[in-house]
Amino acid sequence: MNKVSRTRVNVRVISRIGMLSAIAVVLMMFQVPVTFVVPSFIKLDVSELPALIGAFTMGPVAAIIISALKNILNILLQGTSTGFVGELSNFLLASIFTATAGFIYQRKHTFVGAMMGMLVGAVVMTFGAVISNFYFIFPLYSNFMPMEAIVNASHAVNSNVHDLWDIMIYCIVPFNLLKAFLTSLVTLLIYKKISPLFRA
Template identity: 40%
Template sequence: MKTTTAATANPTVRTTTTTRTIVCVGMLAAISTILMLFEFPLPFIAPGFYELDFSEVPILIGAFALGPVAGVLTELVKILLNLVINGTNTAFVGEFANFVMGCAFVVPASVIYKRKKNRQHAMIGLVAGTVIMSVAAVFINALVLLPAYAKAFGMPVDAFVQMGTAINPAINGIWTFVLLAVAPFNLIKGVLVSVITVLLYKHISPILKGTR
């Protein structure tokens, strides 16, 4: 015999849950968009045009509390809000690439956490998300982002490589650039975002779930 939970059987409960999720997605996306305005470089790792921000923290918290789909939607709304505020100089290529990299971080982390909601699975998920995001960043930067930015600013891709060489002499081409600059940059970003998420999640998640 098929059983249903009270939330599944009661349309009012489903509507309330859906409404709460929509409100939370909008709120978290707005906070994330604001956090994108506060960026800082890691000049010892990558050229200054790579800037770290903590906009993924609210998205990760939302994905852990409300599920991977909510995380993807929040990521999408963040990108759209940023487009409204700042526009695009890469014909939306950069925004699409950033969306993909954000999802590469948020989705694996929240899917693993959803399977068993405890600290161990949260840590495994965050590590997996960090690694997958960093790998995705390597290929997306080499094949999509750097060529798009080179075209947008009317400069050769080798100009970016030379910026990387100034930081790390071992960088001598596009692939060494993404492996020795882009990958470490994203690994550091993933670690920092993960630490902040772990510290904040237990305090914020009850508000998102409506249990406080």
């Protein structure tokens, strides 16, 4: 590939990453509470969808960049209500999910590979959510909302919750599995229709 061709490819990749990042920011604005799973201060969105599409079309590194840009742009547009803790968690978990899925899909470039990538990505993300939230994210968030209040709010959702570890098992695990399922489902519904746009 000559220098001109490489430049064109780089410009094309950068423009696609920018476009997907912008879409992700818009999707991030449409957050809905799922109070049958988690307290109302944790909301659900499908903003990982563009990063997952980026992972399948451009690879796992693109997915990580999209996940980062999405959160940076969201902070610039809407600010942060969690002292950047929520955005950090979103970036980490979105990167884990989409990059894992993209890594597997790159090695098995089939429908089965995509399914396997999303399934493994969901499991790895959920495990990462438990570890990061228990040891890092929730302790940081307790600077903005007392841990007792977090536990009480979670207990109101699920009476089995009595401490931080219970939150991980009864709230964080099902929440992340639900998020991964919805994102994966939408990706399966639209990917075949839009993938030709990324081959041009």
